[in-house]
Amino acid sequence: MRFERRVPECALVIFGANGDLAKRKLLPALYRLAYDRRLSAGFAVVGISRTPLSDEQFRAKMQEAVRRFSEDTEFAPDVWETFARSLFYVAGDVADLGLYRGLGKKLTEIEQTRQTGGNVLFYLSTQPSQYAPVAQGLGSATLGQNRGWRRLVVEKPFGHDLASARTLSEQLHTVFSESQVYRIDHYLGKETVQNILAFRFGNGIFEPLWNRRYVNHVQITAAESIGVEGRGSYYQEAGALADMIHNHLLQVMATIAMEPSASFRADSVRDERSKLLRSIRPIKPDEVRENAVAGQYGPSRVGGADVPGFRQEPGVDPQSETNSYAAVTFFVDNWRWAGVPFYLRSGKRLPKRVTEIAIQFNAAPLAIFDGDTDSTGPNLLILRIQPEEGISLRFLSKRPGTGMTLRPVSMDFNYGSSFGERSPSAYETLLLDALIGDATLYTRQDMVEASWAAVEPIQNVWRETGHAFPNYAAGTWGPAESDAMLVRRGHRWRKP
Ligand code: BG6
Numbered sequence: 001m002r003f004e005r006r007v008p009e010c011a012l013v014i015f016g017a018n019g020d021l022a023k024r025k026l027l028p029a030l031y032r033l034a035y036d037r038r039l040s041a042g043f044a045v046v047g048i049s050r051t052p053l054s055d056e057q058f059r060a061k062m063q064e065a066v067r068r069f070s071e072d073t074e075f076a077p078d079v080w081e082t083f084a085r086s087l088f089y090v091a092g093d094v095a096d097l098g099l100y101r102g103l104g105k106k107l108t109e110i111e112q113t114r115q116t117g118g119n120v121l122f123y124l125s126t127q128p129s130q131y132a133p134v135a136q137g138l139g140s141a142t143l144g145q146n147r148g149w150r151r152l153v154v155e156k157p158f159g160h161d162l163a164s165a166r167t168l169s170e171q172l173h174t175v176f177s178e179s180q181v182y183r184i185d186h187y188l189g190k191e192t193v194q195n196i197l198a199f200r201f202g203n204g205i206f207e208p209l210w211n212r213r214y215v216n217h218v219q220i221t222a223a224e225s226i227g228v229e230g231r232g233s234y235y236q237e238a239g240a241l242a243d244m245i246h247n248h249l250l251q252v253m254a255t256i257a258m259e260p261s262a263s264f265r266a267d268s269v270r271d272e273r274s275k276l277l278r279s280i281r282p283i284k285p286d287e288v289r290e291n292a293v294a295g296q297y298g299p300s301r302v303g304g305a306d307v308p309g310f311r312q313e314p315g316v317d318p319q320s321e322t323n324s325y326a327a328v329t330f331f332v333d334n335w336r337w338a339g340v341p342f343y344l345r346s347g348k349r350l351p352k353r354v355t356e357i358a359i360q361f362n363a364a365p366l367a368i369f370d371g372d373t374d375s376t377g378p379n380l381l382i383l384r385i386q387p388e389e390g391i392s393l394r395f396l397s398k399r400p401g402t403g404m405t406l407r408p409v410s411m412d413f414n415y416g417s418s419f420g421e422r423s424p425s426a427y428e429t430l431l432l433d434a435l436i437g438d439a440t441l442y443t444r445q446d447m448v449e450a451s452w453a454a455v456e457p458i459q460n461v462w463r464e465t466g467h468a469f470p471n472y473a474a475g476t477w478g479p480a481e482s483d484a485m486l487v488r489r490g491h492r493w494r495k496p
Contacts, residue, residue, distance in 0.1 A: 007033060007435045009042035010119035010148070011110050013103065015094065015134050016126035017047025017058070021155065023065035025186075026125065029427035031066045032073050034083040038432065042114040044086045046106060050093055058089035072422055086114075094130050100141035107143070118147030121435055124154050132171040139175035153182045153434050156247050157238060158443075161459065162452040169445045182434045183443040187248040188255075189426030189433075192389040192415065194441070196255045196357075197269075199383070199391065206381075207260070209361065210336075217341045217491055218256065219358040220249050222385075223350040227297075227307070227474070228324070232315025241294070241326040241455055241462075244346035250277060250451045251443065252385070253342055256357055257332055266440040270447070277450035281331045288461040290488065295325030295479040297349040298470030307349065307474040321467055324348045327482040328458065329489075341489055345482060349474040354496040355385040369406050378408060380494075389415035389423070 012030075014022055033039050047058050063084065067075050090106050092099030111118050122138060124131050131154060138144045144152075152172065159165030172181055187193055200206060209215070222244055228235045235243065251273070258272040283291050299309040310316060310324045325347030332342065361379035380394040391413045396406040415423070433441055471479040477493070486492055 005038070005432065005436055007039045007043050007432060008119065009040045009114070009116050010121060010435060011044045011046055011107055011114075011116050012121045012123060012431075012435065013046045013048065013107075014123045014125055015048050015130070016124070017089070018049035018051055018053075018061070019125055021125045022047070023062075024069045025425070025427045026123070026431070027062050027065045028070040028073070029425055029431050031070055031080070031083060032425070032428050033432060035073055035076060035079050039083070039086070042116050044088060044110045044114050044116065046103070046110070047087065047089045048092065048094075048099070048103065050091065052091045053089050055087065055089050059084045059087050062087060094126065094134050094137060097137055097140050100137040100143060104141045104143055111147070116148065119149050120146075121151045121153065124152065128155075128157055131168060135172050135175045144175035144180075149437065150176070151180050151182055151434060151437070152176045153184055155184055157242065158183055158247075158445075158448045159452070160237070160242060161456050162449060165445075165448050165452050169448075178445060179439075181445070182439055183445070183448065184430055184434075185247050185251050185441075185443050186426040186430065187385075188251055188441040188443070189428075189430040190385055191423040191429075192383065192385045193252060193255060194429075195389075195415075196252075196383060197264075200256075201260050212337055212340050214361050215340055216360045216362045217343065217489075218253075218360070219494055220252055220256070220342065220344045220356075221358075221494070221496055222249055222346040222355045223352060223477075223496065224346075224348050225350060225353050225475075227349050228310070228313050228316065230314065232313045235324075236316050236320050236322045239294075239323040239326070240346050240348070241292075241323055241328075241458060245326055245328060245344055246451050246455045247443070249344045249346060250280075250454065251447075252357065253330070253344060254447070256359075256383075257337060257342070259336070264440070266438060266442075269440050270442075270444050274444060274447045274450060276332065276334075277447050277454070279332050279334045279337075280450070280454045281333045282453060283328075283330075283457050285457060285461050288458050291329040291485070292458045292462075293325075293327045293479060293482040293485055294323035294462055294467055294469075295327075295347060295472050295482065296320070296322065296467065296469035297324050297347075297472055297474040300473040300475050302349075302475035309470050309474065310348075311470070321469065323462070323467075325350075325472060325478045325482070327478065327485060328455075329485060330454065341491070343486060343491070343493070345478065345493070347472075347478050350477055351475055352496075353387065356496050357383040357385070358494050358496075359383075360491075369404055378406075380408075382494075 159168050254273040254276045258276040261268040261272045296310045311318050327345035330342045359381040378396045382392045392410045394410045397409040399405045399407045
């Protein structure tokens with residue numbers, strides 16, 4: 001069982017320990033692991049950033065972060081006191097090789113005082129431009145290979161196209177082998193994304209239907225109601241296609257569409273995901289217009305308040321051509337899925353926050369009832385990732401009365417009420433996995449490359465043709481062209 005496991009004796013080194021990700025996600029996740037008594041006595045965290053701080057000052061800052069960002073875990077002073085004693089700090093510039101010598105000394109000290117056996121997980125929570133310099137710095141002080149195990153966690157973006165993803169990987173590989181590199185995609189750590197595997201491969205009744213004979217099409221939606229939230233300068237370099245579809249949504253699609261793996265071992269599962277991603281049909285330049293839609297929100301009034309357009313957000317270029325919405329039709333060229341459209345969409349400033357997968361099945365071959373079925377078709381399986389995680393199966397039922405008319409009804413499973421237990425955050429799951437050495441939910445370089453191969457042709461065409469932005473108002477479901485993309489194939493986006 002994944003959650004009966006414990007973090008072994010080791011050190012976790014966080015580069016960028018003073019940054020947003022460390023404060024909002026990593027420290028609260030580690031604190032929760034401490035709260036659940038999943039940390040070994042010898043576990044230690046070494047935070048690294050430029051600001052000069054003593055261990056005590058670092059602990060105080062991290063306490064503030066844990067109090068502020070631990071959403072569903074009470075602050076227990078005794079748990080904190082013990083955990084805080086495992087936090088250490090090293091100040092330095094990642095471009096200065098002296099930092100890595102200092103870090104080496106600190107790690108030796110920790111190894112002796114806390115019996116970590118030389119086991120170290122390095123976590124890159126910095127600007128992407130610092131990934132290669134940190135890896136090289138670690139290499140220069142022989143910290144990449146040493147006593148005990150050494151691993152490296154890398155946050156996205158993994159490059160901004162296929163070529164830059166390959167370059168980054170080569171740079172990391174000069175110090176770390178592929179099996180040491182853990183590329184994080186936090187969607188794979190979400191309980192409900194993991195539950196897709198349980199749903200598909202733990203049950204016998206769905207798999208026979210899971211193919212082109214019964215599935216009409218699949219819709220994967222990740223809608224956000226927020227805008228760029230102070231991340232304007234990062235986001236305008238990325239856009240929805242690279243920020244969400246390239247990684248999170250293609251990983252979700254791979255989990256939905258992959259073949260059953262022979263076992264639940266990391267490479268067995270990852271080989272199947274990778275194979276699926278490599279089976280995605282590359283979109284030819286002259287097909288991009290029909291199969292991909294870019295959007296950018298303009299100013300509007302939402303819920304009685306004025307909301308700025310994307311180009312008016314802080315840090316965003318007023319002429320920006322970045323997509324804050326992207327929708328793509330992918331096809332998978334294999335026997336299971338040939339001809340089945342997979343529609344993926346993601347956007348900011350949509351009407352609500354919702355992530356779901358809707359699998360629409362073919363209609364009954366003959367309509368013998370005078371049904372008032374709606375045009376989304378009778379049989380729909382919805383896997384809701386967030387919020388209110390759950391699964392619903394929609395089918396037609398007889399409407400009470402003397403006539404024989406049908407109406408869609410749904411059978412619902414709700415994660416929260418069925419289990420009544422708290423779900424761990426994605427970062428708790430993924431950190432624990434990396435510390436244990438379980439890479440099942442981490443992305444491999446071959447998957448990163450396959451995903452770039454799928455989205456790069458779209459990026460290239462969009463860069464050349466430009467856009468008439470803004471093309472949707474903040475608070476609406478994206479540009480009209482996105483609806484037209486589905487209507488062309490006789491389909492319609494679900495309103496989640
Ligand atoms: C991140 C993206 O990876 O995922 C953000 O960079 C996005 O732009 C976020 O807001 C969404 O994650 P979640 O877990 O809130 O769905």
